[in-house]
Amino acid sequence: MGNFQAITCQGCGRQIMDLEFFNNTKTVCNRCANASSKEKRLTKKSKLNKNKLSKKENRVHIDNPLAANKLKKIIIYTLKELYSDTNQIVILCIGTDRSTGDALGPLIGSKLTRLITTNIPVFGTLDEPVHARNLQEQIELIEQEYFNPFILAIDAGLGKNSSVGSVTVKPGPLKPGSGVNKDLPPIGDMHITGLVNIGGYMEYMVLQSTRLSLVFKMAKLISRGINWSIRSVNYIN
Known part of the structure; x- marks a missing residue:
């Protein structure tokens, strides 16, 4: 030896x-x-889960008769992949009531404050919108009031003509203002975007001329989907 x-x-x-x-x-x-x-x-398992999440269908159109149920399933799937019950869920609805297209976020926020009565704070409503001018202030407020919050960010978006009316759910932060070429801080652990009109030119005018009917239908769909999904996974008693 x-x-x-x-x-x-x-x-x-x-x-x-x-x-x-x-x-x-x-x-x-x-x-x-x-x-x-x-x-x-x-690490490999984490990458596999991330790839699985990115490949899963994450879009629904408001004209789909089963849109609310489908959106609920997508939100539940994304929450279960990303959310830890040690975090406080915070819903941040971004937009302004001064523009028809950009009012999607505040409309959803106002609806959610009536639907969700306990446990989950909602920022961004028609009465108190969260927009480009006060976004950073609201982010700092959330971080001060809630320890390690899990933020679900919601905003309107612009896209291709074939995508108008679609709602997408994705992991990771939202980049607010990107549709109108604004440089705003990314926010959120997951985000929901409603494509309200065509992008690529005269974005401010396009948002101003967006049909209220479309925005209202989309706000109703998204608020229902969020409420149902949160209740389904017992985040609200």
């Missing part, structure tokens, strides 16, 4: 016999090697 020397593990710093490094190319002990392997597996 050969003589083995004590070697310092580059991972944890403890000294062990070099026999432990026999099958390892790096000078780390078995404990550190196993921990590294576990971390890689968890």
Whole structure:
């Protein structure tokens, strides 16, 4: 039997016999090697979940007769993938009542304040809208009042003609103002966007001339979908 020397593990710093490094190319002990392997597996699993989430259908059109039920399922799926029950859910509806198209967020916020009566705060209503001028202030207020909040951000958007009337649910932050070339801070752990009109030119005029009927239908659909999904997964008693 050969003589083995004590070697310092580059991972944890403890000294062990070099026999432990026999099958390892790096000078780390078995404990550190196993921990590294576990971390890689968890990282791989996280990436798989993210890919699964991004590939899942995440859009519904207001003219779909089953739109509310379909939207509820999409929101539930996204919440279960991203939300931890240690976080406080906060709903942030962005927009202004001074523009028909951009009033989608405040309309949804006002509807949700009547539908959701407990546990979940809603920011951004017709009476107290959250818009470009006070967005940063509202973000700071949310972060001060709620520890590690899970923010569901909602806003109107512009897109292709074929996409108008569609509602999309996506993980990650919303980029408010991108449709009208405004540089605003990204916000949200997941977000919902309602495409209210065509984008690409004269965005402010397009938002001003958006049909109220479309915006109202979309606000009704999204507020119902959020309310049903939250109740379904027992975030509200």
